[in-house]
Amino acid sequence: MDGQSSVSKMMVWTPMSKVRENRKKYKRKYRLRKDMETVEYTAGIKTCGSCAKRPPEERNFEISNIAEVFLSKLTLLSSRVDRESTTEATKTFSIHYKDQTPALDLECSKEDIARGWVTGIQHLMRKRRTETIIDKRKRWISEYFHKGKNTDDRLESKEAKAVLSQMNIQIKESQIDTVIQKLDKDQTGALSLDEFTQFYNVMTAREEIEELFDKWKSDGPDEADPPHDSRYAVDGDNMRVHELMEFLAQEQKVATDTKGCQQLIERFEPNSELKKKKLLSLEGFTLYLQSAEGDVFNHTHDQVYQDMTQPLSHYFIASSHNTYLLEDQLRGPSSKEGYVKVLLKGCRFLELDCWDGDDGEPVIYHGYTLTSKVLFREVIEAIGRYAFKKSPYPVFLSLENHCSVVQQRTLAAHMVNILGDSLCNIPATSDMQELPSPQRLHGKIIVKNKKLKQNVVEDDVSDEDEAAETEDVEVQERVKTSKKKTIKLAKELSDLVNICHAVHFHSFEHSRENDMPYNISSIKEGKANHLVEDQAADFIDHTKRQLVKIYPSGGRVDSSNIDPHLYWAAGCQIVALNYQTPCDQMDLNLGLFRQNGRCGYVLKPEALRDEQTRLDTSKNIPDKYKKMLKIKVISGFQLPTPEGDWSEGSAVDPYVKVQVYGVPADCAEEGTEVVKNNGFHPVWNCDMAFPLTFPDLALVRFEVKEHDTMSDSETIGQFSLPVSSMQQGYRHVHLLSKDQEDLSPAALFIHVSLQ
Template sequence: MSEMDGQSCVSSMMVWTPMTKIRENRKKYKRKYRLRKDMETVEYTAGIKTCRACTKRPPEEQNFEITNIAEVFLSKLTLLRSRVDRESITGATKTFSIYYKDQTPALDLECSKEDVAKAWVAGIQHLMRARRTETIIDKRKRWISEYFHKGKNADDRLESKEAKKVLAQMNIQIKESQIDMVIQKLDKDQTGALNLDEFTQFYNDVTAREEIEELFDKYAVDGENMKVHELMQFHAKEQKVAIDAKGCGKLIEKFEPDSELKKKNILSLEGFTLYLQSAESDVFNHTHDEVYQDMTQPLSHYFIASSHNTYLLEDQIRGPSSKEGYVRALLKGCRFLELDCWDGDDGEPVIYHGYTLTSKVLFRDVIEAIGRYAFKASPYPVFLSLENHCSVVQQRALAAHMVNILGDSLCNIPATSDMQKLPSPQQLRGKIIVKNKKLKRNVAEDDVSDEDEAAETEDVEVQERVKTCKEKKKTIKLAKELSDLVNICEAVHFYSFQHSREKDMPYNISSIKEGKADSLVKDQAADFIDHTKRQLVKIYPSGAKVDSSNMDPYLYWAAGCQIVALNYQTPCDQMDLNLGLFRQNGRCGYVLKPEALRDAQTRLDTSNNIPEKYKKTLKIKVISGFQLPTPKGEGSGGSAVDPYVKVQVYGVPADCAEDGTDVVKNNGFHPVWNCDMSFPLTFPDLALVRFEVKEHDTMSDSETIGQFSLPVSSMQQGYRHVHLLSKDQEDLSPAALFIHVSLQ
């Protein structure tokens, strides 16, 4: 594909373009797509008409946001989803695919011409790049413009009623009479309505925040602007950060919107507010957006982002199986994928949740997707955990597909009897590791135990088959071709820590069920930690979780367990914590364990009696909230919300704690709490903090408005903003909490 001018492509996207949507069930749908003038949203219509009244869906559902796109690319026929009738698609370069950040199904679109598909891909990629590089000033301008254009009239203006509706959508509640007064004040050309510049000024006026103004006045001696030396004082005293005059000048250059003040090298209240709302002043330390940890230690020294039943998009009984599950997990930095493999038709193995009504997806299609997406989010190794229920013939097909599709990316480091430690993530960059049983040397084909696979499938039928086989353990025949792909991740049954010390090698990995793991963590935490210094351990959920709910991962991380397999398709508190832990270290899916959980000379029992030398106290003051969204289904406008904040700490058992603010009635736009909290930490290196904003409801469970999780080790001290995410991990900007953090 030749280089295309991104902005020209964006312009061409603003014209209605006929395309064909291709679904997994082989059906095709004629659509017309275009980019709205706000350059944020792509809208579509059904059929050949552009009249919204002719479509089945309500208008607000007939669009998708550019910010929700994870990747867009020209499709190859072999990469389209498995149920598409590949023979009916003419010309692969006329087709492009969009994968989303959230649970939205992937979109395959066929254009009339190759150049049209290329222009759309180039245009979307141009917009995505622009979003990644924009400043907070640009972002705010874009955000205000987006809402303005959604509500403006035919004259490109907002009258009083329109302005009130737009402000409510922005979670700003204000009386219409007040809006009329503002319009009279700002409406310079006396049209009775606001243009974009006037509306922007209106927004700036109503979103002024007293708590930030008080902080500004504390350091801006003249009460008007903050000079460089005053900004240095603010950082040293409040933010616990050393920054010199040159660094402060760069901040003023970046965040001061007034060009005249920028020339004088001073910061206004507006610039100071923008700075505090920016990534630089986020509670999360954004230097941790890059890989900053030592990646040369053995694999057993890292926590590894791990998924369970990766192929499922919903529940474990009737939900669909799809390669999209693997794409979504990989794009979130997941490095450990599960593939439940069963015999399929025509000699082609399939992946699905055996003995259930979940749909099936071809193993080959999943491997193709993994081949494409394995290293998009992270260069470090990916594990393929094969739960093998296939016949020998189809096991050979499994092996052939992996060899043919993954090729040189398959890990080929031999597992030798003199191996003292596992290789490092750095050594295994770009490699895919197969986890499975392995035949003994010089054996062409043999029986291996089916006990672990039966337990991990969570299928009652398979488990009962194993339990009722009294004469001998159930076994399956393992093909040499599949066995040969297994090297540094050979699955073995876990009997005891003593057995593992005497018999196991570093390349052996055991899978332990949630219930059994709970007992081991409680009674033998120190032994568990010593075990995981040398070997990998996978913890998988009990079979009772048919709704794909998740176990509490921090319980097992505290015992050094590297692989805690969670359902990535399930938004929940546990997934928030999982993504919070792996938010650090460049989201690469590998987090170096605390030294005490790696050092062979240290004997630590995290269940109790942790030495005093590790202890610290985390103090958090929840000051205020800003433009909190209204939970779905409750109408629009932030004032309808009765918010409170829950702060939870997770880690070793002694550190797990929770505190909360009072409820602020009828104010989601700018609630103020000023609530002090204190959390003694016995082992802060392993502690996570989860902020959750909830809507108070006396009649039922309080609904989550927004949340954010991060490790204590990635928290910045001082006055910080917590930029909230939805339960589905969507960015809720500008919704945020304003807090103060200290770690003593």
């Protein structure tokens, strides 16, 4: 079915049934709004007894918040009986969201209706990914216009002011009235969409960009140019090709040629007449600076650009902790959605705490706590569906095994039956010199667990690591008092373990003498902190050959996170974080893995991989690595309120913190002054300098905060990225919320220099 025709059909109310986890169905009506950004639905609410039904309640969700939509040949929420049935399969589709919203299963009356909605939503998602900065701005303005317009498809003065408030444009009402009078060409007292677009452009003009533009454009023709050329009439107001090329080379540190500059003008200049004359206006220049090309993040790193043929131990790996948990560590829900959400964010290391369940079916939950339980089988089904949606590179399943031998066999059977050929089958041999590469393990799932000795059918193995990671007082006491800390391991489960054989960490010396490359150790944050501080060079040498997992202490019951950069600086590949927790640490984690196509693997700096290099990142780093990072925070643009509620349009008092994370010597923070009552267009012009001893490991985090003298300042927006992915020159930092949602058009305007 054609995407656009599917979108058209979605604009008509369509009856569907929402299917809950308990298989209960609730009748709804869904349709796509005319803005093609929002799906709205109605739900009739019945009251008891003889009371009349209340009118249907309208609700909605945004297309931009959808991470994945697909036909549910089998719904992940279905019961076992329904999964074996095919009568309803093709009439159902599933929507998964980017945020914490639970997945939505919808059942239609016909197969082609479900297929049409999936096709239509995918078409809209694809259009958003491929739209230009000009299209994006038009869509954004149109979205707000349609929210506030009257029945005549126009915005009257009062409505325009309300829309500007929602857009967080804080300007005096008298100034708004003056501009409306100038732009209201037909004198109706209201603005059409085109007039409102012009209105928006006037209201959002930025002096700092105009000054930069004036600095690089000429005031007229070159003396060598022939006279009486009609194009000179506009040259003085616009930038010519050679001027643009000089700006890109000198300021932006971008090498290009005449053809490249002409293509840039073709893409960003909105005036067709200026395009023909190969001229760039102030508006086109502004659009360039606001685009991906003008972003602080180097978008060539949106693709996998690093060497993926090196051993697994040479990569940082995006890793989660207690992946099944959606909230805290003691009482929150366990769900397969936890696995879906982290996989869609590029996570490659998943944890599964496995315990005996009812009816012979093992379950996953945080043992000895009040967290809910989820069937192991359902989690494996979800992993099987989503493992390679966002990245083709290997996924680790870290099993914390507390099951009886009987249910261990069930664990193994489910993995074999559901994951099949995707399970890694590379043998771990005694002559293995290094781990296989992510490229070799393309599309493979690696099981991490204990392993029996060769030719042993069933035996006791140490459960020291499992007990430590459980962090339960009862289990810890058993570990302390028992001389032999063991569990019985089934051969069927052991046979699935090959290149990720879990062993207890004793010391670096012990590992050098006894461990193989396929051995992996788990180290708790407290012990890891001492090792990083006292034996960083040994730690780095160890991680050149073997994988190490760092996990948080049991005291973090609120699902708070450890500082991952401390362990990355020591070469640790797997730093397990609670992905459900928005925090500075998660910002850094997602910032590091933003590069290399967000594939979940980042090649470590050469000094952390090279066998001939002995480096201690905790001190005395050689001068040859040093650089100076200079950042000028110039201004902000359309900053939201801390709560993200723009409806009141209240002014904020913003300031900016710039933080550098990396090796201990490089960790630093600087901040701007507070700008009072201006979230629309605050100007700071604040210069900062950060000397970096090891820039290849450095990350920069921008955080915009609302100044509050009475309590802790709240975060307005943030963005993190590696220094190696920063573009130099005049750049925009497009802000994200604490939950990693896009806050466009909210941004910082900065200048970056790396010397």
